[in-house]
Amino acid sequence: MSTPKFGQILLQRGYVTPDQLRTARDLNRENPRMSISEILISMNITPEINILSALAERMGLPLIEGNIFISDSDIIKLVPERIARKHNIIPIKIEKGRLVLAVRDPTNMEIELDVKTSSGKEVAYNLATEAAIKDAIEKYYVNITAQKIAEDVESEAEESDKPQNSEIDARVDSAPIVKLLNTLVEQAYLRNASDIHIEPFKDYVVVRMRLDGDLIEYMKITPATHRSLITRIKILSNMNIAEKRIPLDGRFDYTVDSNVVDIRVSTLPTAYGEKAVLRLLGTALGKDVGLAELGMTPENVQKFEHICDAPNGVVLVTGPTGSGKSTTLYTVLQRLNKPSVNITTIEDPIEKRVVGINQVQVNEKAGLTFAAGLRSILRQDPDVVMIGEVRDFETAEITMRASITGHLVLSTLHTNDSCATIARLIDMGVAPYLVAAAVNGILAQRLVKKLCPKCKRLEPLSAEQRKILGDPTLTSSYVPVGCSSCNFTGYSGRFAVHEVLLLDSELRAMITRGASTEELRAYAEKTGMEFMDQNVRKRIRAGETSLEEYVRIIFTMA
Numbered sequence: 001m002s003t004p005k006f007g008q009i010l011l012q013r014g015y016v017t018p019d020q021l022r023t024a025r026d027l028n029r030e031n032p033r034m035s036i037s038e039i040l041i042s043m044n045i046t047p048e049i050n051i052l053s054a055l056a057e058r059m060g061l062p063l064i065e066g067n068i069f070i071s072d073s074d075i076i077k078l079v080p081e082r083i084a085r086k087h088n089i090i091p092i093k094i095e096k097g098r099l100v101l102a103v104r105d106p107t108n109m110e111i112e113l114d115v116k117t118s119s120g121k122e123v124a125y126n127l128a129t130e131a132a133i134k135d136a137i138e139k140y141y142v143n144i145t146a147q148k149i150a151e152d153v154e155s156e157a158e159e160s161d162k163p164q165n166s167e168i169d170a171r172v173d174s175a176p177i178v179k180l181l182n183t184l185v186e187q188a189y190l191r192n193a194s195d196i197h198i199e200p201f202k203d204y205v206v207v208r209m210r211l212d213g214d215l216i217e218y219m220k221i222t223p224a225t226h227r228s229l230i231t232r233i234k235i236l237s238n239m240n241i242a243e244k245r246i247p248l249d250g251r252f253d254y255t256v257d258s259n260v261v262d263i264r265v266s267t268l269p270t271a272y273g274e275k276a277v278l279r280l281l282g283t284a285l286g287k288d289v290g291l292a293e294l295g296m297t298p299e300n301v302q303k304f305e306h307i308c309d310a311p312n313g314v315v316l317v318t319g320p321t322g323s324g325k326s327t328t329l330y331t332v333l334q335r336l337n338k339p340s341v342n343i344t345t346i347e348d349p350i351e352k353r354v355v356g357i358n359q360v361q362v363n364e365k366a367g368l369t370f371a372a373g374l375r376s377i378l379r380q381d382p383d384v385v386m387i388g389e390v391r392d393f394e395t396a397e398i399t400m401r402a403s404i405t406g407h408l409v410l411s412t413l414h415t416n417d418s419c420a421t422i423a424r425l426i427d428m429g430v431a432p433y434l435v436a437a438a439v440n441g442i443l444a445q446r447l448v449k450k451l452c453p454k455c456k457r458l459e460p461l462s463a464e465q466r467k468i469l470g471d472p473t474l475t476s477s478y479v480p481v482g483c484s485s486c487n488f489t490g491y492s493g494r495f496a497v498h499e500v501l502l503l504d505s506e507l508r509a510m511i512t513r514g515a516s517t518e519e520l521r522a523y524a525e526k527t528g529m530e531f532m533d534q535n536v537r538k539r540i541r542a543g544e545t546s547l548e549e550y551v552r553i554i555f556t557m558a
Contacts, residue, residue, distance in 0.1 A: 004058070006036065006037070006055065006058045006241040007036070007136060009057055010050075010054050013054060015050045016040065022039070027039050037052075037105075038105070045251055049129060052129065055106075055127060061126060062126045062127070063125050063126070063128075064126050064127065064132065065233060066132065066454060067454075067483070068090065068132050068134055070091075070140055072093070075094065076091060078119040079099075079115055079119060084137050085137060086104075087103070087108065088130060088133050088134065090137055090140065091119075092126065092554060099119055099123050100124045100126055101124070102126050102128040102136065103125050103126070103127065103128070104128065104130050106127065112121070119462065126533060142321045157403040161324055177228045178232065180221075180229060181229060182219075184196055185261065185280070186256050188280055189259075192493070193209040194210045194211075195278065195279050196277070197210070197277050198229065198442075200223065200270060200274070203218065204223070205220060205226040206220055210451055212491055212493060213494060223272070227273070230273070233278070233382055234248070234265075236252040237250025237265040239265070239267070247266065248266070248374060249264075249265065250264075251265060261281070262353065263280055263281070264281060264349060264351070265277070281352055290331065291304060291328075291416070294327065294495070297498075299530065300499075300530070303500045303502055304498075305335075307334065307366055307440045308335070311406070311408065312403050312406045312407055313403045313440035314399060314403045314406060314410075314438045315408070315409070315410050315411075315442075316390075316441075316442045317410070317411075317412050318417070318421050318442060318443070318444045318445075319415075319444055319445045321447075323445055324447050325412045326352075332350070333354060333410070336408075339356075342382050342383045342384070343357045343358065343384040344385055345358070345386075345387075346370060346377060346386075347360070347387075347388035348370070348389070349362075358382075360377065368393045370390075370391060370392075371392070371398055374387060374402070375398065378402055378405075382407060383507050384408045384409075384528065385402060385407055385408070385410070387410070387412075388412065389411065390411050393430065396430050397430055397434070400425075400434045400435065401438075403438040403439075410544050413425075415444070416444075416525075417531075417532065418442040418444040419442070419497065419517050419520045419524060420517050421444070422435060422442075422511055423516075430515075436511040436512045439504075440503060441500060441502045441503055442500070442503075443499075443501075444498065444501075445496045445499075446496065446553050447496055447497075447498070448459070448494060448553060449493075450491060450493040450494055450495055450545060451478050451480055451543065451546055452483065452489075453492070455490065456480065456481060456543065457478065457479055458476055458478050458479075461474060461476055461477055463546055465477075468547070468550075469537060470537075474537070477541075477546065480546055489548075495539075495544070497535040497536050497539065501524055504527075507523060507524075533550070533554055536549070536553055
């Protein structure tokens with residue numbers, strides 16, 4: 001049986017009408033350099049994936065739907081990057097001695113000629129969309145480039161006549177080491193990583209990136225390259241390059257795609273050299289977003305904005321380290337930042353520089369603590385004060401008294417939930433009546449991993465799982481699977497879940513008379529407050545996150 005023609009397949013599948021196909025053929029005769037498939041795609045008659053699906057059937061070629069995954073990164077080295085970009089192709093595997101390429105246009109004869117010349121191999125084709133191939137080129141060739149740069153740094157170190165242990169070395173300012181650090185920062189930014197970890201061991205150094213809360217290995221470098229890289233980081237961060245015996249802190253800015261990324265640097269001496277962690281604050285804090293974009297439900301947005309719009313009082317954001325408290329506070333500050341409002345912050349460290357806000361860096365060696373800085377700030381006629389963290393009784397008491405004297409004070413506290421925050425303040429030594437009078441409301445939050453929309457799978461819940469969730473009406477939920485889009489983790493991105501405790505007159509009276517955390521929680525539940533576990537269950541029902549994330553969140557709260 002003969003294979004149906006390309007046009008017949010398109011018509012049979014209902015991808016095009018006879019008139020549309022006729023128009024495409026007429027245009028093809030006028031401009032033979034453009035294939036019929038390219039014309040149909042450019043005219044937006046049918047999606048690209050439909051054209052490729054029909055072409056795959058016509059030519060008997062496999063079709064890659066979705067993102068391209070390459071298991072052996074060494075395959076990339078067989079085709080130079082300039083050829084891959086020229087033809088929009090990428091090598092994906094070796095099969096039966098032939099180099100398999102992901103291509104969009106298999107009729108382009110130049111592809112086979114260029115690839116055979118560069119690789120010395122016969123070629124075969126898989127079809128893929130233009131966007132998927134471009135994404136794969138950006139992802140895989142950049143990794144190869146980073147490794148090549150690291151190898152160049154190593155070659156320079158071996159060829160250098162100077163002692164390798166000398167930290168003030170000409171190669172630190174050489175192009176390869178500069179390119180290596182630039183590549184690491186740019187890749188971390190493009191992947192939305194929050195941190196870069198550079199960790200030395202006996203024979204090698206691992207570079208990892210934290211994506212969605214999990215560390216993913218990015219590359220390995222040699223100890224010689226590590227020494228130059230650490231020195232480069234220290235120079236940029238204004239740190240003492242000769243000091244390797246004690247932990248050091250610094251920061252520098254880096255511009256990616258016209259966005260300034262604020263990078264906080266911390267080094268730590270280990271058995272095999274200095275470990276460095278670079279925190280990219282610009283990836284989350286550099287974007288002006290609203291509370292809804294952070295994951296807050298409309299009801300919680302309304303309640304929290306009502307708290308923050310008060311002319312005075314204390315607003316507390318609570319949660320463990322890495323739960324997004326700073327991002328939430330900066331979002332509130334951006335909302336309050338107006339020419340008519342004087343805002344001053346005291347932070348350790350300043351995590352984002354904001355135009356129009358007076359920001360003070362804590363310097364305990366010089367005597368500028370949170371408490372001392374707060375006292376001085378209150379003499380500067382502020383309308384809004386943001387304190388990075390309430391750490392001790394002195395800071396807590398000044399915070400409470402500042403709110404009573406007419407200031408809106410924002411701060412963070414490390415507690416498990418909103419109701420437990422009251423007990424924490426009282427344990428610090430703040431009088432219950434002062435807590436009741438000063439605090440407007442408390443926002444507790446956690447970060448939850450978001451299921452990858454491309455590979456998540458719906459599965460029924462067992463009786464035991466429904467019992468864990470505490471919701472018998474929930475009979476099924478989505479589970480993480482893993483695909484090339486999410487680095488085979490099953491998750492892609494994170495969002496925050498919240499609970500907002502609004503202090504009304506009855507709650508203030510309960511705090512003043514010494515009510516327990518359980519009594520406060522019972523009252524909040526009675527008045528309709530949505531707790532964090534309920535918020536996560538709502539997100540599970542919506543298919544946004546999984547049961548395992550619910551268990552993780554509830555465990556940390558317990």
